[in-house]
Amino acid sequence: NLYKYLKRRRERWESIVLIGLDNAGKSTLLSALSGQLDEETTPTYGFQSEVIERGNIRVTFLDLGGGERIRGIWPRYFAEVHGVIFVVDAADYGRIEEAKKVFLEEMKDERLLGKPVLVLANKQDLEGALPAEDVAAAFGLDASSINSSFSVIAGCARKVVDGKIGSSIQKGLDWLYGRIEADFRNLSKKIEKDVAIQKEIEAREREEKRKRVEAMKAERRRKAEL
Amino acid sequence: MGLLTLLRKLRKAEREARILILGLDNAGKTSALKRLSEEDITHIMPTQGFNIKSLVHEGFKLNVWDIGGQRTIRPYWRNYFDQTDALVYVVDSADGRRLEESSMELHLLLEEEKLAGVPLLVFANKQDLITAMHAKDIAETLDLYSIRDRKWQIQACSAKTKVGLQEGMEWLVKAIR
Numbered sequence: 001n002l003y004k005y006l007k008r009r010r011e012r013w014e015s016i017v018l019i020g021l022d023n024a025g026k027s028t029l030l031s032a033l034s035g036q037l038d039e040e041t042t043p044t045y046g047f048q049s050e051v052i053e054r055g056n057i058r059v060t061f062l063d064l065g066g067g068e069r070i071r072g073i074w075p076r077y078f079a080e081v082h083g084v085i086f087v088v089d090a091a092d093y094g095r096i097e098e099a100k101k102v103f104l105e106e107m108k109d110e111r112l113l114g115k116p117v118l119v120l121a122n123k124q125d126l127e128g129a130l131p132a133e134d135v136a137a138a139f140g141l142d143a144s145s146i147n148s149s150f151s152v153i154a155g156c157a158r159k160v161v162d163g164k165i166g167s168s169i170q171k172g173l174d175w176l177y178g179r180i181e182a183d184f185r186n187l188s189k190k191i192e193k194d195v196a197i198q199k200e201i202e203a204r205e206r207e208e209k210r211k212r213v214e215a216m217k218a219e220r221r222r223k224a225e226l
Numbered sequence: 227m228g229l230l231t232l233l234r235k236l237r238k239a240e241r242e243a244r245i246l247i248l249g250l251d252n253a254g255k256t257s258a259l260k261r262l263s264e265e266d267i268t269h270i271m272p273t274q275g276f277n278i279k280s281l282v283h284e285g286f287k288l289n290v291w292d293i294g295g296q297r298t299i300r301p302y303w304r305n306y307f308d309q310t311d312a313l314v315y316v317v318d319s320a321d322g323r324r325l326e327e328s329s330m331e332l333h334l335l336l337e338e339e340k341l342a343g344v345p346l347l348v349f350a351n352k353q354d355l356i357t358a359m360h361a362k363d364i365a366e367t368l369d370l371y372s373i374r375d376r377k378w379q380i381q382a383c384s385a386k387t388k389v390g391l392q393e394g395m396e397w398l399v400k401a402i403r
């Protein structure tokens with residue numbers, strides 16, 4: 001019907017990827033965002049997503065595994081996203097260096113250039129959790145380098161009040177949504193371009209793969225005939 | 227809500243689910259299933275048709291269908307797609323040569339309408355062999371990153387040593403709950 005059609009026409013899609021070391025709290029955050037807090041997540045070695053509606057905007061959150069053995073897949077998702085949330089276990093001092101290293105490495109990716117990145121210093125309910133300023137400093141994001149592209153907030157993913165995410169994380173999300181809104185046209189253009197490039201590469205890879213499989217099958221048939 | 231959806235919900239309330247295990251021949255599907263039900267795996271033959279087993283996990287009854295993976299049998303896979311709650315796809319991590327073939331079969335499955343949105347667990351089996359590839363490399367070769375329409379998880383495992391099987395099933399049960 002016409003109403004639905006008009007509504008859909010005004011609909012807009014955005015996507016945000018959640019990355020960060022294993023055990024940081026990404027899947028917990030995803031569950032909290034979807035309104036069904038999961039207090040017993042299992043480590044992710046893959047992918048899951050949730051769509052959250054904000055008026056006419058549908059935001060897809062992509063949650064990826066952070067373990068050392070699976071991190072390598074992250075860049076495969078960078079082309080299509082409007083923004084990033086990098087989750088840090090702020091109470092795990094022993095891994096702050098590792099988190100920083102991984103963070104800086106990912107931020108070099110050309111497909112993330114200019115996209116807004118929210119760093120969440122998570123697990124603030126734990127004693128001694130580093131505050132946002134300390135995580136920012138540890139990541140080398142001092143006050144002068146925190147520009148329109150980065151923001152660091154402290155929060156607690158495993159705390160939901162009345163089915164809603166805590167107010168500090170909400171503030172961070174609002175910042176992220178705001179940045180995406182403000183730069184939507186440029187982001188869309190970049191995404192369109194990068195996704196097209198990636199699709200082309202992946203199509204070529206698939207075609208080469210198909211040929212190799214065909215060749216292997218032919219070889220097997222030939223052997224069977226001998 | 228359509229009748230089918232409603233029926234599905236009811237079945238879920240009864241805590242029963244239908245799981246489909248697929249993958250190329252020799253991947254270790256039957257071995258994995260037998261291991262999960264604590265059976266002996268020393269005399270396993272290639273599956274000509276299918277095996278069904280009921281596993282109880284955390285109060286969930288999983289009706290698991292293990293279908294033969296030989297090329298001549300693959301066309302019949304589609305006869306088992308109805309009402310599937312989760313798909314388990316098994317690969318032989320030590321058989322790099324056939325991983326690409328496995329990848330193509332997997333992506334054909336993912337295009338099936340009846341399996342749309344069904345969570346996918348990939349068992350990277352035979353990790354006990356020293357030539358086994360790491361889960362991440364297998365995820366790359368299988369193009370798992372191109373999947374956006376369902377949740378997926380890759381679990382390194384060995385039907386021989388039993389490592390990883392339980393973890394995989396735990397993910398699965400959560401995914402369908």
Ligand SMILES: Nc1nc2c(ncn2[C@@H]2O[C@H](COP(=O)(O)OP(=O)(O)OP(=O)(O)O)[C@@H](O)[C@H]2O)c(=O)[nH]1
Nearest residue numbers: 022023024025026027028041044066123156157158
């Ligand atoms: N105390 C506390 N624990 C949290 C918080 N957020 C997450 N956790 C716990 O941290 C552990 C890891 O959380 P996950 O959400 O699974 O972590 P992840 O980042 O998804 O990890 P991977 O999937 O391995 O990449 C779980 O036991 C969570 O319950 C928090 O804000 N406070």
Ligand SMILES: Nc1nc2c(ncn2[C@@H]2O[C@H](COP(=O)(O)OP(=O)(O)OP(=O)(O)O)[C@@H](O)[C@H]2O)c(=O)[nH]1
Nearest residue numbers: 251252253254255256257272273295352384385386
């Ligand atoms: N080393 C090792 N061998 C395994 C493992 N799992 C299965 N195998 C062996 O691999 C062969 C094939 O196992 P099956 O369980 O019959 O494989 P399948 O996927 O059911 O094969 P089809 O029924 O033909 O589709 C057998 O010789 C098993 O002993 C494993 O984890 N490690």
Ligand SMILES: [Mg+2]
Nearest residue numbers: 026027043044
């Ligand atoms: Mg996770």
Ligand SMILES: [Mg+2]
Nearest residue numbers: 255256272273
């Ligand atoms: Mg079998």
